[in-house]
Amino acid sequence: MAVCWLVTLLALGACGDSTATTTASATSVPATTAPATTAAFTTAAATTAPATTPATTAAAATTAAPTTQAATTAAATTSAATTQAQPLNIPWVKNGTCYEVFVRSFFDSNGDGNGDLNGLIAKLDYINDGNPNSTKSLGANCIWLMPITSSPSYHGYDTTDYYTINKDYGTNDDFKKFVSEAHKRGIKVLTDLVLNHTSKDHPWFQQASADPNSPYRNYYIFQPNNPGYDNLNGGKAFYKNPKGNDYYFAQFGGDLPDLNWRNPAVVTEMEKVIKYWLSDMDVDGFRLDAVRYLIEDGQNQADTPETKALLRDLSKYIKSVKPDAFTIGEVYTNLPIDSYYPDQLDEYFAFNLADQMVKSGASGTTGFIDTAKTLYNSLPYQRYGVFLTNHDQNRILDAPGISLPKMQVLATSYLTLPGLPFVYYGEEIGMLGRKPDEKIRTPMQWTDDKSGFTTGTPWEDLNTGITQYNVAYQDGKPDSLLxxxxxxxxLRSNTPALAGGTYTPFESTNFIAGAYIRHAENSNIMVVINMDTSDATAIKFSMKSSDLPPGEYKATVLVDINNTNVTFPNLTVGANGAVSGYTPMATIPAGSAYVLELKKAS
Ligand SMILES: [Ca+2]
Ligand SMILES: [Ca+2]
Structure with a gap:
């Protein structure tokens, strides 16, 4: 079981059964999770959380929950869910692609070894140069920045000041310049908003821990005695106050004390933070960290009704400040996330789909195509983020069982599925890296050595594979991953079928090969893949119904990851959009992916 837990850290959900991993994590995670890495472990730990924690005793719930009048009031005034899912009215999301950036690792402008905002500005054209037909930029129209405010850690998920840019990254004015330069290129900016906890070095906590009468005391969750139960990591939930005889609650380790969101003063304080970033800094929205854990209820520590009510209220507040602000939350779990819809945050990341994609790649199968269908059916209006891996997971090309051809198939797939895709910086050049976390967040490989990133000594060594997996090398090769x-x-940006079109998978006669249709008015895309290392012969694809109008369709290859000269036979669509036994080619080669445009043959 311990091995299973480790595997879970290495690749989300690799053990499959979340119940099993829960048990494993509860018994094998050391209570002394290193403070410096706790935030980094946050999301990995979250994957192991059970759907419902065992029923808490009345005593435990009482001891953990603040019982002040203010707390009761805050909980009582949270709004109720509406029942109807609504489409997002944020145009850029529909045909968008986001690019996740760790500023410390992107580009260093001043030789101190740390990436910074001026470095990011210098490299903006790489992400999007503003030309919709550019062949030299990625074309992402959104950037998600991992935390950029003051912090004692390298990763920043533990802030000491919600209002000030990390000095390693630059100044608040540098940030404003960055936003302005991004906007000039049509790039929206999302910042990481860490609401669950602060650093223990935050002045609020420093005052709260030193003085029981401090106005900040109830910003955190202090208890006279240690209730004694574990957090969801299997580590301690309460830590001894170094400046008192009491204990404070910290879901992610003693360095990261949880904020008390039952205190209305915390809500007001954080609304100020939100307003500052949306108004003064002009960001376009937020990625919200670890939102499963905002309000714990005793030992019921994840996905509580109070957390969801809070998200509902925060979402309303955000829209009141900036109606077209976009929010996406981290609910890191393989469990269904339906209960976070319809009127909480705009979107959440589809961790279960990402997990299934990595598993499909490793096993050479196409199960993710059905997972994507379940997601598509259960979450209306494609309001979710799709991705392969992020800053908490092994780099996709370094995940067990993933080769470059498989990664190309996976990339072609997730960038043509419903949802808003998120590319983790360096993924597009195949950067490698396995945990510990610093190794999956290494400096961007602009050239074949560190000089592409910094003129000084990089904060962390660059990863292996740099000779092949760097921007300069791949830039000039037409068939490169980049x-x-x-x-x-x-293609996604310019193709209506891929930007919000409907999604219908084919049934396949062989689980190593799969196909699906994306359809919008006057725009039809078919994607055909073979994920395996074996050829797939005599495959037949069928569907009982689809949105394709009946008729004969000519298939034109738009993307072929192997750059062959293959042609496809016409696709015959019958009544109700049904397709019976389409064989795209006699043999679908191992490790292949095709994006095809379907047009009615006259
Ligand atoms: Ca620097
Ligand atoms: Ca919390």
Missing amino acids: NLYRKLIH
């Missing part, structure tokens, strides 16, 4: 990403992102 150029595949550029092509796919631009």
Whole structure:
């Protein structure tokens, strides 16, 4: 079981059964999770959380929950769910692609070894140069920045000041310049908003822990005695106050004390933070960290009704400040996330789909195509983020069982599925890296050595594989991974079927090969893949119904990851959009993916 837990850290959900991993994590995670890495472990730990924690005793719930009048009032005034899902009225999301950036690792402008905002500005054209037909930029129209405010850690998920840019990254004015430069290129900016906890070095906590009468005391969750139960990591939930005889609650380790969201003063304080970033800093929205854990209820620590009510209220507040602000939350779990819809945040990341994609790649099968269908059916209006891996997971090309051809198939797939895609910086050039976390967040490989990133000594060594997996090398090779990403992102952006079109998978006669249709008015895309290392012969694809109008369709290859000269036979669509036994080619080669445009043959 311990091995299973480790595997879960290495690749989300690799053990499959979340119940099993829960048990494993509860018994094998050391209570002394290193403070410096706790935030980094946040999301990995979250995957192991059970759907419902065992029923808490009345005593435990009482001891953990603040019982002040203010707390009761805050909980009582949270709004109720509405019942109807609504489409997003944020145009850029529909045909968008986001690019996740760790500023410390992107580009260093001043030689101190740390990436910074001026470095990011210098490299903006790489992400999007503002030309919709560019072949030299990725074409992403959105950037998600991992935390950028003051912090004692390298990763920043533990802030000491919600209002000030990390000095390693630059100044608040540098940030404003960055936003302005991004906007000039049509790039929206999302910042990471960490609401669950602050750093223990935050002045609020420093005052709260030193003085029981401090106005900040109830910003955190203090208890006179240690209730004694674990957090969801299997580690301690309460830590001894170093400046008192009491204990404070910290879901992610003692360095990261949880904020008390039952205190209306915390809500007001954080609304100020939100308003500052939306108004003064002009960001376009937020990625919200670890939102499953905002309000714990005793030992019921994840997905509580109070957390969801809070998200509903925060979402309303955000829209009141900036109606077209976009929010996406981290609910890191393989469990269904339906209960976070319809009127909480705009979107959440589809971790279960990402997990299934990595598993499909490793096993050479196409199960993710059905997972994507379940997601598509259960979450209306494609309001979710799709991705392969993020900053908390092993780099996709370094995940067990994933080769470059498989990664190309996976990339072609997720960039043509419903949802808003998120590309983790360096993924597009195949950067490698396995945990520990610093190794999956290494400096961007602009050239074949560190000089592409910094003139000084990089904060962390660059990863292996740099000779082949760097921007300069791949830029000039038409069939490189980088150029595949550029092509796919631009195609998604410019193709109505991929930007919000309907999604219908084919049934396949062989689980190593799969296909699906994306359809919008006057725009039809078919994607055909073979995920395996074996050829797939005599495959037949069928569907009982689809949105395709009946008729004969000519298939034109838009993307072929192997750059062959293959042609496809016409697709015959019958009544109700049904397709019976389509064989795209006698043999679908191992490790292949095709994006085809379907047009009615006259
Ligand atoms: Ca620097
Ligand atoms: Ca919390």
